[in-house]
Amino acid sequence: MQNKLFLYNSLSRKKEEFVPLNFPFVGMYVCGPTVYGDAHLGHARPAITFDLLFRYFKHLNYKVRYVRNITDVGHLENDADQGEDKIGKKARIEKLEPMEVVQYFSDRYHVEMNKLNTLTPSIEPRASGHIIEQIEMTKKILEAGYAYEINGSVYFDVEKYNKKYNYGKLSGRVLEDLIANTRELDGQSEKRNNFDFALWKKASPEHIMKWPSPWSLGFPGWHLECSAMGHKYLGEKFDIHGGGMDLLFPHHECEIAQNTIAVGENSVKYWIHNNMITINGQKMGKSLGNFITLDDLFNGTNKVLKKAYSPMTIRFFILQAHYRSTLDFSNEALQAAEKGLARLMKGVETLNKIKASTEGKFNASELKTKCYDAMNDDLNSPIVIAHLFDALKTINAIDAGTENIDDTNLNILKEVYNIFLFDILGLKNDNQQAGNNEMLKEVVDMVLYLRMQAKANKDYATSDFIRNELTKIGITVKDKKDGFEWEV
Template identity: 60%
Template structure:
């Protein structure tokens, strides 16, 4: 029996605004699509936070025994500036500014994206399709939408007819926006005169003479609309109707709203059962923006080379920090938050490493099975990583109590505790023990600190507490923390 058969997962569905019991379309299998990056610049920390949320969801579903097909695309064409239907392609603009080929831009920032996600210990998706690799599928999809009467061609461009669609469907069903309100709040922009209505969006755009990225189509040499690629690729690899579609909150409208409309217009059905949206990341209580200097790149967290942080932090500390906020909550990225997370992360790693040293008894005075169930319940409740982490720290308390002899545990319960805390910490949350590199240090550092610990012990034996405290305090100042216990003194580095 697979673990998922005993678990009752509830997912907050953005479509209904409620937590719903998760039931996959096909028993034992899950299809999940997440909108990936537009690769024209270094990956933004807010994007990392979104992809991290779905990495944990992917990990948990796999852990429960589901066969998960996780598709996350790469947008390498068609995404115009300001998410509009007019203007310059973001990748083509970067290529023009740097005087390189658009596909050089794509390659450079796709590599950066993968490197950053690998550093944060993300699992790769099952399939990572690109927009440019699926031009034929997008053209065929447009043909179907035209044939079904929901799109029109004018001057080589093709537009989705939102008003026609809204006669028999509900445009705005996901974002809870009414077409009447959109009409009232829309002003006609230059360059939109080809459209029947300002709310219509591009399925195919005729390329201007200077536009580099172009492909032949029945309507013109041009390029697909941004929204179209996700409909084409998600349904190609997951079917016309699949389980989960995820992305950042900023994609709910218009991107995901347009995806629903395209699929409904082409296939006659809504594409997805559960729409999931990760909330935004802010920094020091404000929107993160390069223009204001309130900004940090993921790599700068690891090097400490940013004025908003006081030191470098390991990838696992940064990951641990982000997972302490629920994916649907706004996350405020601060130096103080990272410092606190580092302390908590080190406590957790220290406890996990000490599990093998715990002594067992013929009786347990703690209910490990009840604690284990609380860990599952946290993840089953819309993947609530903050509650899971709180439960892991409850286990840290148990471990310290077992060390001190104030509670007892049987060998069987210790095996359950060990497996569960390792599974949830490493397999599901995706943390790594970075302290293996930073806490033990080199042999020379370890030997030096051990010598200082020995000198401190001698000072204490001679009642020279001033020297003892001086050794402890000065080591702390350089990031080496001594911890006295029943079995002697150990050290960690921060």
């Protein structure tokens, strides 16, 4: 904690020391989901990555405002000229009001995020609730001369912008290359250049979601919402803007361009991007159709899943990789995460029951420092986890009586686990104990008591029969020195 926090800034492509614009306040904007389908494993990554950062900022006593939007309008399928709004399309197919689709999937998104133990953002604005702000921003850009209106639609003039500013500063792209490589679009484009992006689109007659504006009855362009809402809730300049790496271009690049013209600066000090989750080495994505929804993961209802995985297993799985690395999904990896987490949680139980000695050589302060160092080094959660596993060895040794710990260090050790495992990594013990069904508990306890008696009488046939039958119905029996434990 005494050391400085370093975060990788996509804009500079370097780790930079985090210095808030307005200490002790931190403003953080993260691109949220477009709610036209269930959240999948890929959505869990930014949610958990920025939850980790949010939690860490809070732990460091910053006053954080975390804004994560919900995109409910303006996100088009295919290219901007002939695409259909994603929400609108879903609504048309399902014969629903678009906002019914939005409500339904937002609710489901929130349920899944809750299960993953992500803290609720400070503000969760919706694009459709900020049409006025987006229209105002479009006006500013038009007035500044960096947008043009044509047939009721307004487009950002990228070529003009690039003459004075650098379009591509975030993504490392060069406009000339973009011009040379832009794909030929089918149909007639009304834009001056293919790489110009829409600030406002005139709605076609069949388009469901539309609002009045000075230019037409229409809807805002996708890139605009984040700029408009970011400014509204965090100011014209704020600390952090995050999202998945796939949003770097064009989405975030366009945001910078809009901001630069509308408010005179690029608005964001640190751009932070999480990497993708892959499956068989390929990005898991909606368009590729290779995604696994969180609901499927939690229930095991997907052919590629060998079993169901708990939300905490998913969270742990994600935290075991650094957020800027790709993370490959597999049953094996998930099962490894599940077992590792269980061992860690068991270690916490042991930690809570071990007693301090008058002396001991374990240095818990050193562990604490190492954990902070890892967090400060661009949120290196896998290293924090590795340190916690290392400490586990000591905890078990103390429990076994082969090592000692003094009172001071025991308290620090407990503090380290509380701070890092629970507060910052946001993990919790979610093994569903059978305690939720009193009757089942009594019955199984009674049966196992009978088994104990059979064992005492060396009637192993009976004792094995009981154990086998319980195993069949999914109850695992663990014999202890003088008793038993079981779990479903």
